[in-house]
Amino acid sequence: MSTNQSRRDFFKTTATAGGGLVLGFSWFSSEAFQPQVVGTAAADAIDFNAYLAISPSGTVTIFSPNPEIGQGIKTAFPMIVAEELDADWEKVKVEQSPLDTKKFERQLTGGSGAIRHSWERLRKAGATARALLIEAAAQQWGVPASECNAQKGMVVHSSGKKIGYGDLAVAASKLPVPKEVKLKPNSSFSLIGSHVKGVDNKDILTGKNLFGIDYKRPGMLHAQVQRPPAFGLKLKSFDATEAKKMPGIVTVVSFGNKVAIVGNTNWEVMQARKAVKIEWEKEKDLESSADHDRLFKEMLNGTNVTVQRKDGDVEAAFKNAHKVIEAEYQCPFLPHSPMEPMNFFAHFKGDSIELAGPSQTPEAAQKQIAKMLNIPPEKVTLELTRMGGGFGRRLNTDYAVEAAELSSIIKAPVKVTWTREDDMTGGIYRPAVRYRFKASIDKAGNMTGFMLHGAGLNAGNSTRQDNFPAGAVDNLLIQSSDYKSPITTGPWRAPITNFLAYAEQAFLDEVAMAADKDPVQFRLELLDKAQKAPVGKITYEINRFREVIKLAAEKSGWGKKKKGVSQGFSVYFSHASYVAQVAEMTMVKGKPVLKKVYAAVDCGIVINESSAKNQIYGAIVDGIGHAMYGNLTFKDGAPQQDNFNKYRLIRYNEVPEIEAHFVNNGIDPTGLGEPALPPTGGALANAIFKTTGKRLYNQPFADQDGPLG
Amino acid sequence: MALFQLKINGKNYPVDVDANTPLLWVLRDHLDLVGTKYGCGMAMCGACTVHVNGDAVRSCVLPVSAVSAANITTIEGLSETGTHPVQEAWDEVDVPQCGYCQAGQIMTASALLSKNPNPSDKDIEGAMVGNICRCGTYHRIHDAVKLAATKMKK
Ligand code: FES
Ligand code: FES
Numbered sequence: 003m004s005t006n007q008s009r010r011d012f013f014k015t016t017a018t019a020g021g022g023l024v025l026g027f028s029w030f031s032s033e034a035f036q037p038q039v040v041g042t043a044a045a046d047a048i049d050f051n052a053y054l055a056i057s058p059s060g061t062v063t064i065f066s067p068n069p070e071i072g073q074g075i076k077t078a079f080p081m082i083v084a085e086e087l088d089a090d091w092e093k094v095k096v097e098q099s100p101l102d103t104k105k106f107e108r109q110l111t112g113g114s115g116a117i118r119h120s121w122e123r124l125r126k127a128g129a130t131a132r133a134l135l136i137e138a139a140a141q142q143w144g145v146p147a148s149e150c151n152a153q154k155g156m157v158v159h160s161s162g163k164k165i166g167y168g169d170l171a172v173a174a175s176k177l178p179v180p181k182e183v184k185l186k187p188n189s190s191f192s193l194i195g196s197h198v199k200g201v202d203n204k205d206i207l208t209g210k211n212l213f214g215i216d217y218k219r220p221g222m223l224h225a226q227v228q229r230p231p232a233f234g235l236k237l238k239s240f241d242a243t244e245a246k247k248m249p250g251i252v253t254v255v256s257f258g259n260k261v262a263i264v265g266n267t268n269w270e271v272m273q274a275r276k277a278v279k280i281e282w283e284k285e286k287d288l289e290s291s292a293d294h295d296r297l298f299k300e301m302l303n304g305t306n307v308t309v310q311r312k313d314g315d316v317e318a319a320f321k322n323a324h325k326v327i328e329a330e331y332q333c334p335f336l337p338h339s340p341m342e343p344m345n346f347f348a349h350f351k352g353d354s355i356e357l358a359g360p361s362q363t364p365e366a367a368q369k370q371i372a373k374m375l376n377i378p379p380e381k382v383t384l385e386l387t388r389m390g391g392g393f394g395r396r397l398n399t400d401y402a403v404e405a406a407e408l409s410s411i412i413k414a415p416v417k418v419t420w421t422r423e424d425d426m427t428g429g430i431y432r433p434a435v436r437y438r439f440k441a442s443i444d445k446a447g448n449m450t451g452f453m454l455h456g457a458g459l460n461a462g463n464s465t466r467q468d469n470f471p472a473g474a475v476d477n478l479l480i481q482s483s484d485y486k487s488p489i490t491t492g493p494w495r496a497p498i499t500n501f502l503a504y505a506e507q508a509f510l511d512e513v514a515m516a517a518d519k520d521p522v523q524f525r526l527e528l529l530d531k532a533q534k535a536p537v538g539k540i541t542y543e544i545n546r547f548r549e550v551i552k553l554a555a556e557k558s559g560w561g562k563k564k565k566g567v568s569q570g571f572s573v574y575f576s577h578a579s580y581v582a583q584v585a586e587m588t589m590v591k592g593k594p595v596l597k598k599v600y601a602a603v604d605c606g607i608v609i610n611e612s613s614a615k616n617q618i619y620g621a622i623v624d625g626i627g628h629a630m631y632g633n634l635t636f637k638d639g640a641p642q643q644d645n646f647n648k649y650r651l652i653r654y655n656e657v658p659e660i661e662a663h664f665v666n667n668g669i670d671p672t673g674l675g676e677p678a679l680p681p682t683g684g685a686l687a688n689a690i691f692k693t694t695g696k697r698l699y700n701q702p703f704a705d706q707d708g709p710l711g
Numbered sequence: 712m713a714l715f716q717l718k719i720n721g722k723n724y725p726v727d728v729d730a731n732t733p734l735l736w737v738l739r740d741h742l743d744l745v746g747t748k749y750g751c752g753m754a755m756c757g758a759c760t761v762h763v764n765g766d767a768v769r770s771c772v773l774p775v776s777a778v779s780a781a782n783i784t785t786i787e788g789l790s791e792t793g794t795h796p797v798q799e800a801w802d803e804v805d806v807p808q809c810g811y812c813q814a815g816q817i818m819t820a821s822a823l824l825s826k827n828p829n830p831s832d833k834d835i836e837g838a839m840v841g842n843i844c845r846c847g848t849y850h851r852i853h854d855a856v857k858l859a860a861t862k863m864k865k
Contacts, residue, residue, distance in 0.1 A: 072809030072846050199805045205802050206810035207791040209746015209786035213811060216745035224740065249712065249729070253836045267740040268749075269732045341750050341758060343813040390748075391845050392812030495773045612805045616848065620808055623847030646755035646843065654839040657849045 003545040022171035023056040025131050025179075054083060054127050056135075060155055060168030062087065062094045063085055070098065070202070071364060071389040071396070073675040074613030077201045077552075078117060079124060081609055085193045086128030087187060089167070090155030091633040096201055098386055117671050127185040131174070138174040139165050188607065188668045195666075201633020202388065203402075214359035214387040215345045215419060220348065222406060223252055224417045225264040225408055226271045229428055232639030233488040234286040237261065245274040254278060255411055262408050265529065268419055286488040288639035291334075294459060294487075298332065298436040301457035301483035310467035313538045314477035317442075319451025323442030327516045331439070331505035333701045335459070335634040336432040338494060343425035346405035349415035354381040355406055360396055361387035367399040382406075394493040398430045421621035423644040431634060432494030433461035435501060439509040442477075447517030447635060449528065451477040458484045460491040470547065470575060471510070473540035474532035484662070488639065495624065496676040499576045501701065504629065507572040507684025512697065521571045521688065522555050542575045548605050549665050554582035557663050567597070570689025572681040579677035580604040580665075583622070585658075585685035585692040594693040596626065596658045596686060604665040604670045618662045618678040625682025627652025633702045650704075715779045719744065720788025726775070734770040734778055735759045738785060746786035746814050750843070756841030760815040760822075767822035767838070786814035789821060797821040797824050800859035810844035816842050820856050824863055830856070 055063045064083055070076040080096045083089075095518035097215045132152050140147040142165070149160045156164045205212055230236060234699045240261050242254035250270030254263050261280055265271040287293075320326050346359035355375060361367050364384045372379040386650050389396060405418040420428060442451035452475045456464030467480040494500060515525035526548065533544045554560070560569060566588050573582035586598040599622050631650035635642045643649035685700050717724045719742070727743050733752075738744040738761070747770055750758030754769040761770045762784035789795045796828060797820050807813050816839070823838040830838070835856050844852065 035846065063762055072807070074808070197805075199802060199808075200807055202810065203795055203802045203805065203807060206807045206813055207786075207798045207817065208789075209744075209814050210744045216739075218743070218745075248768075267736060269729070269736040269740070273729075302743060339845055341756070341809065341843065342748070343750075391809040393845075419749075422753075557859065616805065616808055616851065619850050620847035623849060624845075627847070646751050647753060651845060652847070653842050653843060654849045655836045657847070660850060 006152065008303070015221045022058050022168075023131060023134065023175040025127060027052040052082065054131055056131065056167050056171040056174075058167050058168045058171050060090070060093050060513040062089045062167070064094070064096045064154075066098055067532030069360070069364065069386050069389060071362065071392045073617065074200060074610060075117070077198060077613060079120065081193050081198055082121065082124040083128040084462055085191055086125045087132045088152040088154065089128075091193060091198070091543050092196060093155055096219075098388075108662070115608070117673055121670055125185050126183060129185055130179060133178050133180050133183050134174040135167055135170045137177055138170040140213065142173065156605065195608050195611060198610045199612060212388040213342050213390050214347070214574050215342050215390070217347045217358050217417060219347070219349070219415050221415055223264050223266050223412070224266065224271050225262050225418045226268070226275055226409070226421065226424070227404060227418055228261045228263070228275060228280060229424065230259050231281055231427070232282075232288055233429065234284060234288040234637075234639040235259075235282040235491070236285040237480040238283040240278055241281040242278045244279075245277040246275040248275075248277060253412060255408070257407055257411055260404070262418070264408070264412055264414075264416060272421070278325060279349060289487060289489065290637050290639075291526065291635045294434055294636070297459065297485050297487075298457050299484060302436065302438050302455055304483065305706070307455070307481045308463070309479070309481045310463060310465050311472060311478065311480040311538070313472070313475070314451075316451045316453050316477045316479040317444045319477035320440065320453075324445045325449060325516050326440065326442050327509075327513050328438070328440045329509055329512060329697075329699065330436060331508065331699050332436040332579065333434060333501040333504075334434075334632070335434045335489065335491070335636075336494060336628060336632045337426045338393040338395035338430075338432075339390075339426065339649070340389070340391030340393055340395055342420055344395070344401040344420040344428070345418060346402045347415070347417040348402075348409035350375070350406065350410040350413060352708050354383070356383050356385075356618060357402060357406060358385035359402060359405070360387050361399065361402055362366065362389070362392050362394075362396040363399060366511060367402040370403050374403060374407060375410055387440070393495040394497065395430060398492045422646070426634075426644050426649060427641040429490035430492040431489065433491040433686040434459045435461050435464045435465070435498075437502070437505045438462070441506070441509070443513065443517045446530075447519050449475055449513055449517070451475065453479045454481070454506075456482040459487045460484070460489065461498065464502070466499060466502060468539055468541040469499075469506075470532075470542055471528050473536050473538060473542075474528040476537055476601055477538070489636065495621075496576055496679045498626075499574065499680040499684070501627075503572070503574040503576070503680030504687060506685045507574065507681060508691075510569070510696070511684075511688045511691065518530055520561065522551060522560055524550060525571075525573060542580075546580050546665070546667070546669075547573070547575060549667070550580045550582040550602040550604050553665060554584050554600055554664055557602060557661065558584035558586070560584060560601040566711070568689055568692035570685045570687065570692055572684030572688060574677070574681040574684070576680050577675075577677045578672035579606075579679050580676050583681045585682075585689040587689040589693060591652045594690055598659040599626075599676060599682070599685065601660065601662045602665065603662060603678060604676075605674050605677065606667065606669040607671045608664050609671055614664070614674055615662050617674045618658050621676065621678035622660055622682050623652055623657050625679045626657070626686060628703045629683035629686055629701050631702050633705060713776070715775055717775070717779065718781065718784060719783045723744060728775060730776040734761065734773045734775050734783070735758050737775050739768065744785050744787055748811055748814055750812070750815070751791065755817075755843075757811070757819060758812050758815040760818040760842065762818060762822055765822065765825060767819045769841075784818075786818060788789065791818065795821060796862035797855070797859040800855040800862055804855040804858060805853050806848050806851040806855050808848055812842060812846075813842045816852055820852070820859065824856070824860055828860060828863055830860060
């Protein structure tokens with residue numbers, strides 16, 4: 003589907019609906035919000051990037067540019083519009099737009115940023131359409147607009163007269179768009195904050211072909227790609243004589259350091275793949291996990307250090323301290339393991355290419371593919387499919403670029419599907435990191451100095467220098483070192499903080515203990531200090547931080563004795579949301595068992611209570627699972643775990659009860675795809691310590707002799 | 712290659728494939744029944760679960776030759792209109808996040824409930840433990856199985 007065609011498709015939709023009100027608005031531009039009523043010609047001329055359409059039948063359609071990955075955006079966005087529009091939710095439809103860089107500036111899913119970015123413009127779009135519909139009704143009835151109101155897809159006059167939006171759509175489309183519209187006060191929200199089911203549920207639950215891996219076109223071939231089995235190897239030679247003779251095989255080709263087996267079906271391709279003889283040769287260091295241990299030590303003791311933040315003088319603080327506490331925490335590389343493995347469809351047509359598949363960053367894929375094939379970006383079209391999870395993996399475009407390259411070589415439509423083994427061993431991991439912490443306390447138990455040194459393998463800056471407790475400590479030094487490993491890495495759900503939060507929250511518990519203070523009280527005192535005598539830049543809101551801490555403590559009955567139950571506390575601010583958690587453990591037959599996690603969440607206004615809770619449950623389950631079991635180790639550059647028999651993901655019977663509470667302070671909404679994950683590992687580790695007296699410094703926990711049930 | 716007459720969702724499907732081809736790939740690549748998902752290919756995740764004569768089985772490790780005489784049900788055929796009590800419960804509880812694992816979860820749960828209409832928590836655990844949900848929707852899966860059980864009694 004080309005860019006122009008996609009536009010025509012869209013206009014066909016409105017035309018089929020027989021005209022009606024089509025409101026174009028700018029979704030991603032940083033400019034002031036300027037909705038306009040558009041017709042076909044106008045929309046082509048003006049650079050609008052989102053549309054709200056009301057057809058004469060009363061159906062409200064919103065074209066959603068952001069890819070759906072399971073975060074619930076396809077439901078949340080239209081809810082916001084429908085709220086201000088006073089639409090009948092049953093009559094709202096949302097459609098996924100294809101990649102269209104002419105219309106969209108930031109067609110991306112990542113960083114829990116979509117809701118934050120679009121909240122106001124979505125509301126204004128709904129409110130503008132509502133104002134137009136009311137005006138149209140008022141004119142039709144010959145009454146002042148002020149006597150009219152809107153509810154559930156109808157304009158209602160004070161006399162009781164009613165008319166449906168569908169009947170007003172054409173007339174409304176002819177009215178001038180008001181410059182200013184009034185938004186509803188939060189107190190009159192009825193849809194926002196309610197429990198709304200996912201708009202794609204029905205298709206998911208009946209097995210419709212929604213995902214990239216399900217994508218099919220006539221004449222499409224299937225391919226799998228053999229990539230180097232270890233990081234640091236490159237292709238030397240291959241012999242596909244046998245493989246090419248096997249049933250269903252079309253060709254075997256190599257490109258870059260890869261060999262692609264192309265055939266009619268996946269199973270035939272898998273069989274032939276085993277028959278290809280490939281020789282690899284060493285190109286870079288073949289690292290093993292033991293080498294990583296050494297590299298961490300070298301970095302933490304070396305001088306190749308970048309100072310990320312420095313307040314006061316930590317060395318002096320350590321020298322004058324009543325007590326100094328030191329610890330090191332470490333996490334392994336992790337694959338993302340979305341349930342849908344990487345895949346992409348590509349059809350190269352000489353001077354253009356058509357693509358379809360699951361991508362969190364379609365625009366980046368388009369640019370890279372255009373560059374690789376040396377064609378203009380507008381000749382690269384990309385259809386977005388639903389994603390079977392991503393967790394950051396699909397922010398990297400390697401698998402889309404690879405499919406495009408293969409199609410350009412074999413000159414045929416082809417879908418590359420990664421096996422689970424390919425997906426797990428193919429790189430782009432959460433980087434492995436080791437943190438060294440050092441803190442000092444004075445006689446009164448105040449934290450006087452705080453030092454963090456992050457050492458990462460392809461982690462970039464493995465610290466978040468301005469995060470708490472920065473701002474609350476007079477003497478602070480945050481620094482990082484990084485090593486360029488051949489093992490490839492990328493963002494993994496809540497990049498860096500997915501582990502940093504655990505390490506920091508566990509360490510703060512160690513400091514609180516050394517200071518003989520209750521962990522919750524200790525954190526609150528630090529926040530008091532940040533409020534009364536802030537040090538340097540502060541990026542978090544102290545009151546919001548405090549509220550989630552208090553809410554979690556209150557809901558979990560923190561500090562009140564519960565028989566046989568030990569509690570661990572953790573709190574973290576990331577992606578503009580605040581989350582505090584309390585984990586509860588009990589000993590069952592001599593083993594600590596995680597029974598319950600309480601979460602207190604400040605993500606501002608909750609849009610969809612159902613998907614918000616689902617995200618929180620999911621993030622906590624993810625946090626527990628990866629802290630407990632996730633481990634990707636290496637031997638001579640080769641990942642040692644390649645499928646779920648060796649790489650353990652958390653299962654149904656391993657999740658505790660979860661209770662989620664929202665602060666609901668009426669502040670504009672922030673994202674929830676990530677923020678509930680970072681605090682989980684810390685709450686868990688702190689509960690383990692309280693239960694067993696054993697402090698866990700390394701993930702995964704299940705590999706340490708800390709026995710866990 | 713060999714010819715098989717498969718009985719899937721009450722219909723007959725002739726396919727000419729290698730006898731060792733797993734049912735999963737026959738469904739997905741030959742018959743366009745893509746609701747059954749690939750997740751691991753080694754019976755570790757449950758994404759590929761279908762019913763064979765009413766039992767929940769992992770189609771990724773099931774050679775097509777083993778099911779040539781069987782009654783096979785996939786997610787597409789669980790109900791005509793998506794109104795099987797398990798599907799309805801899954802919708803009401805709003806289980807899915809990304810949704811990729813859910814066909815397999817539903818096929819496992821529906822097989823359990825057809826044999827055991829009153830499952831205990833342990834029974835549910837025993838059945839659902841083989842299905843991974845990377846998005847972590849396990850709490851809602853639990854609630855939905857419970858809700859489906861009450862729906863099926865009505
Ligand atoms: S694909 Fe069959 S169990 Fe995972
Ligand atoms: S809903 Fe995404 S894997 Fe289960």
